[in-house]
Amino acid sequence: MRRFAQLYDALDATTSTNAKVAAMQSYFAEAPPADAAWALFFLTGRRLKRLIAPRLLAVWGCERAQVPGWMAEECFSLVGDLAETVALMMDTARTERRAHAEPPSLASLIEGTLLPLREADEDEKRRVVMTLWDSLERREMYLLAKLLTGEMRVGVSETLGIRALAQHAGLPPATVAHRLMGSWEPSAASFAALVRPGVSDADVSRPYPFFLASPLEEEPEALGDRAGWLAEWKWDGIRAQIVRRGGGAFLWSRGEELITDRFTDLSGVWAALPEGTVLDGEVLAFSGDAPMPFSVLQRRIGRQKLTPRILEEAPAAFMAYDVLEHEGRDDRELPLRERRALLERLVAGRSSRLLLSGSVEAASWEELSVLRRGSRERGVEGLMLKRWDSPYRVGRPRGDWWKWKIDPYSIDAVLVYAQPGHGRRATLMTDLTFAVWSAGELVPVAKAYSGLTDEEIDELDRWIRQNTIQRFGPVRAVKPVHVFELHFEGIAESSRHKSGIAVRFPRISRWRTDKTPEQADTIQSLRALIKSAGREGRDRG
Amino acid sequence: MIVDSPQGLFCPGGPFHLDPLGPVQRAVITHAHGDHARAGNAAILCTPQTAALVKRRLGEGTVIEILEYGERRRIGEVTVSLHPAGHMLGSAQVRIEGPAGVWVLSGDYKREPDPTCAPFEPLRCDVFVTEASYALPIFRWDSAANVAAEIASWWQGNARKASLLFCYALGKAQRLLAELARVTERPVFVHGAVEPFAEIYRAAGVRMLPTRLIGEERSFAGELVLAPITARGTPWMKRFRAFESGFASGLLRIRGTRRRRGFDRGFVISDHADWPGVLKTIRETGAQRVLAMHGHRDALVRWLREAGVDAAPIGLAAPPLDPEGD
Numbered sequence A: 001m002r003r004f005a006q007l008y009d010a011l012d013a014t015t016s017t018n019a020k021v022a023a024m025q026s027y028f029a030e031a032p033p034a035d036a037a038w039a040l041f042f043l044t045g046r047r048l049k050r051l052i053a054p055r056l057l058a059v060w061g062c063e064r065a066q067v068p069g070w071m072a073e074e075c076f077s078l079v080g081d082l083a084e085t086v087a088l089m090m091d092t093a094r095t096e097r098r099a100h101a102e103p104p105s106l107a108s109l110i111e112g113t114l115l116p117l118r119e120a121d122e123d124e125k126r127r128v129v130m131t132l133w134d135s136l137e138r139r140e141m142y143l144l145a146k147l148l149t150g151e152m153r154v155g156v157s158e159t160l161g162i163r164a165l166a167q168h169a170g171l172p173p174a175t176v177a178h179r180l181m182g183s184w185e186p187s188a189a190s191f192a193a194l195v196r197p198g199v200s201d202a203d204v205s206r207p208y209p210f211f212l213a214s215p216l217e218e219e220p221e222a223l224g225d226r227a228g229w230l231a232e233w234k235w236d237g238i239r240a241q242i243v244r245r246g247g248g249a250f251l252w253s254r255g256e257e258l259i260t261d262r263f264t265d266l267s268g269v270w271a272a273l274p275e276g277t278v279l280d281g282e283v284l285a286f287s288g289d290a291p292m293p294f295s296v297l298q299r300r301i302g303r304q305k306l307t308p309r310i311l312e313e314a315p316a317a318f319m320a321y322d323v324l325e326h327e328g329r330d331d332r333e334l335p336l337r338e339r340r341a342l343l344e345r346l347v348a349g350r351s352s353r354l355l356l357s358g359s360v361e362a363a364s365w366e367e368l369s370v371l372r373r374g375s376r377e378r379g380v381e382g383l384m385l386k387r388w389d390s391p392y393r394v395g396r397p398r399g400d401w402w403k404w405k406i407d408p409y410s411i412d413a414v415l416v417y418a419q420p421g422h423g424r425r426a427t428l429m430t431d432l433t434f435a436v437w438s439a440g441e442l443v444p445v446a447k448a449y450s451g452l453t454d455e456e457i458d459e460l461d462r463w464i465r466q467n468t469i470q471r472f473g474p475v476r477a478v479k480p481v482h483v484f485e486l487h488f489e490g491i492a493e494s495s496r497h498k499s500g501i502a503v504r505f506p507r508i509s510r511w512r513t514d515k516t517p518e519q520a521d522t523i524q525s526l527r528a529l530i531k532s533a534g535r536e537g538r539d540r541g
Numbered sequence B: 001m002i003v004d005s006p007q008g009l010f011c012p013g014g015p016f017h018l019d020p021l022g023p024v025q026r027a028v029i030t031h032a033h034g035d036h037a038r039a040g041n042a043a044i045l046c047t048p049q050t051a052a053l054v055k056r057r058l059g060e061g062t063v064i065e066i067l068e069y070g071e072r073r074r075i076g077e078v079t080v081s082l083h084p085a086g087h088m089l090g091s092a093q094v095r096i097e098g099p100a101g102v103w104v105l106s107g108d109y110k111r112e113p114d115p116t117c118a119p120f121e122p123l124r125c126d127v128f129v130t131e132a133s134y135a136l137p138i139f140r141w142d143s144a145a146n147v148a149a150e151i152a153s154w155w156q157g158n159a160r161k162a163s164l165l166f167c168y169a170l171g172k173a174q175r176l177l178a179e180l181a182r183v184t185e186r187p188v189f190v191h192g193a194v195e196p197f198a199e200i201y202r203a204a205g206v207r208m209l210p211t212r213l214i215g216e217e218r219s220f221a222g223e224l225v226l227a228p229i230t231a232r233g234t235p236w237m238k239r240f241r242a243f244e245s246g247f248a249s250g251l252l253r254i255r256g257t258r259r260r261r262g263f264d265r266g267f268v269i270s271d272h273a274d275w276p277g278v279l280k281t282i283r284e285t286g287a288q289r290v291l292a293m294h295g296h297r298d299a300l301v302r303w304l305r306e307a308g309v310d311a312a313p314i315g316l317a318a319p320p321l322d323p324e325g326d
Helices: A002-012 A017-030 A033-043 A054-065 A069-079 A082-093 A106-119 A122-134 A138-148 A158-169 A173-180 A188-195 A260-272 A294-302 A308-313 A336-347 A365-372 A454-466 A523-532 B048-058 B144-157 B172-180 B195-203 B235-239 B255-261 B275-285 B297-306
Strands: A229-233 A238-245 A248-253 A277-287 A316-326 A354-356 A382-387 A401-405 A409-420 A429-438 A441-448 A468-472 A475-478 A483-488 A490-493 A501-504 A507-511 B009-011 B016-018 B026-028 B043-046 B064-066 B072-075 B078-084 B092-098 B101-105 B127-131 B162-166 B188-190 B211-213 B224-227 B243-248 B265-267 B289-293 B310-313
Touching: A002 A017, A002 A033, A002 A138, A017 A033, A017 A158, A033 A106, A033 A158, A033 A188, A054 A069, A054 A082, A054 A122, A069 A082, A069 B297, A082 A138, A106 A122, A106 A138, A122 A138, A158 A173, A158 A188, A173 A188, A238 A260, A238 A316, A248 A260, A260 A316, A277 A294, A277 A336, A294 A308, A294 A490, A294 A501, A316 A336, A336 A354, A365 A382, A409 A441, A409 A523, A429 A454, A429 A483, A429 A523, A441 A483, A441 A501, A441 A523, A454 A468, A454 A475, A483 A501, A490 A523, A501 A523, B043 B048, B048 B064, B048 B195, B127 B275, B144 B162, B144 B172, B144 B243, B144 B265, B172 B188, B172 B195, B172 B224, B195 B211, B255 B265, B289 B297, B297 B310
Parallel strands: A316 A354, B016 B026, B026 B043, B043 B064, B101 B127, B127 B289, B162 B224, B162 B243, B188 B211, B188 B224, B243 B265, B289 B310
Antiparallel strands: A229 A382, A238 A248, A238 A277, A277 A316, A382 A401, A409 A429, A409 A475, A409 A483, A429 A441, A468 A475, A483 A507, A490 A501, B009 B016, B072 B078, B078 B092, B092 B101
């Protein structure tokens, strides 16, 4: 664990990408494979489930450090992070005479001590944690607290972690990324399998790393000749791969979750596909000849059991847009033009639930731009532009795949509640709730955390503290004075929200200092948005 | 014998002020930092080392009365003596003996060894007025030798870049130069605000790394540069082609503080008493009553009261700004 703590410090101490990769690479070279496997687990953004409530950890930390609760709160308000507060308090309480014993290795700590705590009662958990604290330094106590509370995060992206491991193993990053896909479990053996030489792989269930598009930030004319690009609708569902190999079939979401069992109504799709096929596409709720809103699919995902009624109300379909493997051969290096031809042959006439994401025909960018304006009526999020000559890449490299989304929805709403954020914003009021008018009253419709500049955050924070009218724990009700323009991607009716409306990905667009609260939007104008979308948003729950 | 006044702490028995906030007739100054030794006082009393630094900061015109460490001087109905506080060169605690017993004002102090100044001298007293800049149980300093080794290895690792270390120009910079002299002999480049004070430290017999004043030259690849935090983001920085920035302060003990401030590296080194240091010092004074000032004084007072110690806050209820400042 000591070595991992040193790696954590090294990553924390630099903003240089090269320095981070170098630090990880030398860690992988030195650490025992079982430890390296767990380190990689965290470096690629994976997390353990919470084993201990943060509140308990704070109580035990106070007890050990002999610090009263009010003092711990005082410290917390300065530090803004519970794990760090606990570690710092205990470090201060430590006596000089105690020589630190060698802490357990990362793998033995997690596998031998922490994971078994799932089954333990509170007394046992307390005993284990107290014993562990005896052998740990400050930063190790900090990391232990992060592990226990399921909040272990390292300041690197998954791509960077993969790059470091690839450099260590002398393999292409795509190979390592592929081996990490799916149900990768950390162990000495699985780590050895990740770094073994050679690039041909055996695991039948494993999907390919997804190629992700970047938002188009300029006019499409900048992409050059329209004929060089395939245009498709941007479907609003769950990005997924169908892996049809070894006599079986696997449906993987982009979050690398195996969701085959969630979509039993697609079994006809995989049954119809030939052995040795991997398709990239979108799982949609699809009725007749049109996609249903994402909220319908979302309700289906939320259900424990797939009842016949749900299957009827939200029937799934797979909208295929790429083929990555054909007849057992990795075809990702073929240009899109050839993969597309292959895909059309593969998909045609197989199943009524297997659809082809067709080419949106328009001779010019201008014509395409006109079609894009009809996106909402079609129930799509805009257009995807893909270069005909491009291979299927890994991750989000810019240049070959662009998402050209329609402009977000926009409303003016009034700030009504505020509470402190987390991490570096722990001391600032940045979690904000906004409301619109309904029969002379303000009804909350959205929470938003992002979109203001640091200066605006500071100003708003001061204002909130001076204009709090009521407090509910950490939440402050403020005078309904300030109007903000909010943007969001989707809107649907919802029985789970007091306003009866749920919005998707809300964020602050700007602070409308020019508007009075009376000029904010009403619940009626939001309902009109639902209607104008022409999308079926009726709550089926 | 020490009370609050509009101009800061005041001893009516002298009468004189202690580290006054504005111009007064007579002031006892604990050390040369700007928030303790302000301009405009008619006469000040301090240690000879502090006098040299104050003259440099405020000009030769200041009327200064010198008192060596341990030397006693009768002022009005009290007897004053100055004793090492371990904060920086010349820093002193003020011991006041009078009709109401013995009072000690700690001034800024620390308990860790510091090669640039005499070590803190524990004094028995009836009332102890302590600073509380870092009086929370999350503050505990690592040994300065470890921090110096960390800085040296950071410096060594930046072979093709300048290592730009921001710190306070008076006190912290010289302490770093002295601590680093234990691990290397390489000269260090310093900003114009650092050098004059380094000269005074050298004249007082403090051993430090050789310094080079930064001129118009450029690059500084592979060099360590000490500069005051006020130089950050100014055109002065343009001379460094490639650099990593570090900051040395006790505040950086908190990870979020370092990240918010956007330095590449934070080195946790402070010239103030940490939590164990404050508690140990209070114990060693044997004081019946403790008055706390600066920083987290209210938390310290509450903690002491709950532990059965007679305690109260004193001085300005200032927000906990950066206490390492000069």
